[in-house]
Amino acid sequence: MITRMSHLFVRTLRDDPADAEVPSHRWLVRAGYIRRVAPGIYSWLPLGLRVLHNVERIVREEMDAIGAQEVHFPALLPREPYEATNRWTEYGPNVFRLKDRKGADMLLGPTHEEMFTLMVKDLYSSYKDLPLSLYQIQTKYRDEARPRAGILRGREFVMKDSYSFDIDDAGLEVSYQLHRRAYIRIFERLGLEYVIVKADAGAMGGSASEEFLAVAENGEDTFVRSPGGYAANVEAVTVPAPEPLPVGGAPAAHVEDTPDSPTIETLVALINDRFPRDDRPWTAADTLKNVVFVLRHPDGRREPLAIGLPGDREVDVKRLESAVSPAEVEPFTDADFQANPGLVKGYIGPAALGTTSASGVRYLCDPRVVAGTRWVTGANEPGRHVLDLVCGRDFDPDGVIDVAEVREGDPAPDGSGPLTLARGIEMGHIFQLGRKYADALGLQVLDQSGRLVTVTMGSYGVGVSRAVAAVAESTADEKGLAWPRELAPFDLTVLATGKDPAVFEAAEKLATELDEAGLSVLLDDRKASPGVKFTDAELLGMPTTVVVGRGLADGVVEVRDRRSGLSENVPVADALARLIATVRG
């Protein structure tokens, strides 16, 4: 069935929507693929829905190909299973919660580990039933604090989530690798430039975990790569701790006046002036900066937290959020300073910190702050700092926290060379969950010797609606969308120009033949100027446009390729065969 522009439910916009933050959002709205209903909540118009269904088809085919079986869970879920795993609490405000008419607590599922675990527990009981992989393509909910970028980060979104069930770790590794390979095929077919990076398992628990990131300037995720092949989400980068140094030998710590040096920069200038080193000038890396935050725990409790790190680094808040999850990070306010009078703003030093100190504020340090390192740091008095303060001699942090910013040129943790940074969009995530959920919910099966053993699980996600935006983001140009063939709503646009009825008849005939050959055709049959039609064809972004116009008198039609911009005149008699060959590739 040919789809006609005169009939298609679409309206293209010449101007960018006011709230569009990123190109994919701008173009998807302008081309009439999606519309916003509420913050982070979108409707799909016919063109957008066709792309979404294409992504679903690709994902379904690749999941079926590895023997995963499709099921479907509700989005509206009872509280109890999430209570059993403590996620009812841990999700905090990120989950939509509601009560039904009888007052029962329910949630809109952000992810379904609990439900899958219980389902397998209900049906299966023997090692003979395993391995098993189940998946669903389903609408999920997350009450994002900052929904943004259209469907890139929505509050209602479509995901494929799958779960593997194995009797032992070796089985889990096989299931994990099967999923990994399926994901590679999915992202190849989506036409995305992607990287596979080590990931932080975050709120999901578990151990081995990798992310598939679409490389994108506007991506929310930062990742690092080394020449030797290391690749990780920045949250997952671990800074190798240096060997501890002997704590003796250094001069005793001494407090000095450091007037007018409220910043690390002014402090370094002052100590180079007043207390110069013999070997080299002081640098920011010699100072120990102590930054305070408040953690809000899922149970609502607020806990101050001090973080010590070399003064040439900032705390990376996303790395911090990841490290302390499910607690949330809040600023340490003036009110918090008033409540903790031992902490002198701008001059906080280790002496005032630690669970055994007078303040009782927990104090965690960067991995670089090992025993024997010497620091210039706050003396807990306005206008004064302490020098030659030695870790392990003069102070002992409560622990290590690896949340300093990762910088271009930092060494890769595996020694594979200096890191480069880039940004990406998280498109897929594969986890070796292990036994966390099976333990919490009692998923055990009988093994070959008749003993009950706990099943080990993997959890695997693909952002299906997000993929639509990510592909738009990576392929759109200054004229609009430019879909890869597997995702395009239609294989071709057939476009008639001018007013000659013979042209419209020829376009109609060609469109019909293409349709009968099994291609999907969008026929622009509108009574509109060629300029409007060309502009819309480029904005809507079908891979190929056939222009039936003036050339018809000479027996040719024009075939335009959306991505290269190249066009070619093709004899009418050859057009059908050529177009079929082009589309089928």
Added chain:
Amino acid sequence: MITRMSHLFVRTLRDDPADAEVPSHRWLVRAGYIRRVAPGIYSWLPLGLRVLHNVERIVREEMDAIGAQEVHFPALLPREPYEATNRWTEYGPNVFRLKDRKGADMLLGPTHEEMFTLMVKDLYSSYKDLPLSLYQIQTKYRDEARPRAGILRGREFVMKDSYSFDIDDAGLEVSYQLHRRAYIRIFERLGLEYVIVKADAGAMGGSASEEFLAVAENGEDTFVRSPGGYAANVEAVTVPAPEPLPVGGAPAAHVEDTPDSPTIETLVALINDRFPRDDRPWTAADTLKNVVFVLRHPDGRREPLAIGLPGDREVDVKRLESAVSPAEVEPFTDADFQANPGLVKGYIGPAALGTTSASGVRYLCDPRVVAGTRWVTGANEPGRHVLDLVCGRDFDPDGVIDVAEVREGDPAPDGSGPLTLARGIEMGHIFQLGRKYADALGLQVLDQSGRLVTVTMGSYGVGVSRAVAAVAESTADEKGLAWPRELAPFDLTVLATGKDPAVFEAAEKLATELDEAGLSVLLDDRKASPGVKFTDAELLGMPTTVVVGRGLADGVVEVRDRRSGLSENVPVADALARLIATVRG
């Protein structure tokens, strides 16, 4: 790809689930098609999901065939559009409500009239854009007071809803008839025995409205039919009011002692004994029964309501609920009697009723209670009734309410003969909504003369997940499910019996050939007894089972038809062609 029973995620149950109220629920659970997660909330296992997808495919094909275009709206919706049409309030406790992290009111959409209206308003502005039909296949939510019967009446369910937009009533009629014909094709393809009945438009507003009911003993809906072709949902039946009679001529009303006659039956016996009529005996139809209820309005207000109707009829609570919607019906409690001391329980009469009476209780009467009719009714004193009370002379109801039970043999309102009653499951509903939503939300377009006119709408729904249950309900037998070909999860079960490896190899070979021919095959390759395999094949309900077993030595396989139970031996050499012909029908 062949699906193997040894691998399929399914577990069949030999016993009925404890909560199964109807056959479809029992069989869908026992055959491993669905599982309950919470009241009215179900998960789909692989077999069930395949049937659901088949229903979706049929619905999608038939909607596309009438030129309707598929879109997709969110399930999580903002309050404002529903506020504009007053449905935020009218839905009362039937809608799931929640607040997001910023405190904004949201709901889980039970139906999407508002969203479609706003979307068309956003995109379209001219009569040239119309007619337009849009649809979605989407998960919907309704916080049912009494979720029951598995997926027949769930709280999370899949619906196809569509909406037509026309410039005038004639256009709406065309769109309505297009949908009506598409629905007929859908229900034919689903293999359902169905009736099309006049419907009450209920909470949706609007005028012309029909329901498609699957005929089913366990259906929640009652419908009526007449020999002359009248068909209506019992809520939509209208009782023709008799012509008014002259009010003069009857004796004056007189109050009489009627001791020991608390019921209509004892009352009729007593008055036949003490106050016999000349012409015929008194019957229950001569008494006027006054029944009191409380309406709970959407704003929470409780209003007593008295209903007068002939004593041989009961109030049909479903008809009443439909008539007073969006108000809900509650019992009139002892506390309510205490609050209304003018109402004497068991002896309520018209004198104590009406908005202008001392009680102020609104009093509505059955259409049969017309001016000039004479009644025996309560005298508002314990143990006393009033006789010869004439409507229009001695009392005037506040209005008419048509909520008495409809009985087998009642005359059809259009004079087409006596009604018969049957039960059904509401599968589809088509409405001529008119301009209610377009008015409330300002959906106007320019007509040919450049004037703004309000668009007129139709609203059309099919219960997609409910269809799975309805078809199961109508086709299951004492052995289990028995799917029609278009809905079956697989075209065929291939079943190997015995232990002979040659049998398993032949089954595998046949399954492979069938799969390569494009049929979907479930191969029972389990190491299980033939009895278990046969029982499961019948329980799971594929239309055709091929048994490869002992007959193989004689060169035959057995082909069994699930619905007829007939079986036939077919030479192995012919089996492939025969089975393809059977499936392709």
